[in-house]
Amino acid sequence: MDTDPQILKAALKASQIWWQDMGVDIPDLPPQPKRPAKQQAQNRKPSKVKINPQSQNPQSGLKDKIELATALAQSAPTLDALKTALDTFDAGSLSDHAKNMVFARGNPSAKIMAIGEAPGLQEDETSLPFIGPAGQLLDKMFASIGLGEDSLYITNVCNWLPPAGRNPSDDELDMCTPFITRHMELIAPKIIVIVGGVSLQALTGKTGIMKARGQWQELNIGGTKTPAMPLYHPAFLLRRPELKKYAWRDLLAIKARLEG
Helix, strand or coil: CCCCHHHHHHHHHHHHHHHHHCCCCCCCCCCCCCCCHHHHHHHCCCCCCCCCCCCCCHHHHHHHHHHHHHHHHHCCCCHHHHHHHHHHCCCCHHHHHCCCCCCCEECCCCCEEEEECCCCHHHHHHCCCCCCHHHHHHHHHHHCCCCCHHHEEEEECCCCCCHHHCCCCHHHHHHHHHHHHHHHHHHCCCEEEEECHHHHHHHHCCCCHHHHCCCCEEEEECCEEEEEEEECCHHHHHHCHHHHHHHHHHHHHHHHHHHC
8 A cells, every 4th residue: 555655754753853862863854856847847836917008008098198198189279178088097006095186276368388297195195286385486586577377377398296296207298298388379378388307208209407497498398489498497496595596587587578
């Protein structure tokens, strides 16, 4: 009669322990021979693997979202329609994480459109852009050249608070581009103020706000060439107040262009 190898192994191990307790020197138990890899594979139960169709090519999912964003944005004839399109758009981790979509504040008929980077925590709570400490400083900066809220229209290139308050990624900015493009077309401002380095990259493709600030850019908005001035983000100025003098120069350039 065949005996189970596991039973034999257990019995031998018990004997070894007894011999050790009696002070008898014994050799170590020889290692159990490994089964061939082929046999192990045959005995192993297959595991169920969930496959996400987009996981094999993340760019295909991004491309679909950009195409949908483009279709929704271009089909919006009014600001209200654009806001509704953004409210219903699935922006992945952006809209999943954020409490609210942050659209805009100010006067849609204003000659100046200020475009920031992305909402912060207070903006996410209220659905309004630039209302925290950075927004309060931005209002004071514009007020210093005689521009109140009725003279401004303020929004962001990204309408959702990114997870952990990070900057939006390049892919996320690409997904948001159709909406900010349509937003600019509907407002048709005389001047655009690009607030911060993320906005600079999203709107012009350039990087380096330290070098670009104070240098007029040109944006093509619905076939119209529109001057745009890159400005230090007020949150950056709160950390680096010694740079406010350069922001003041840029604000004066904006005022002169507006009055020219």
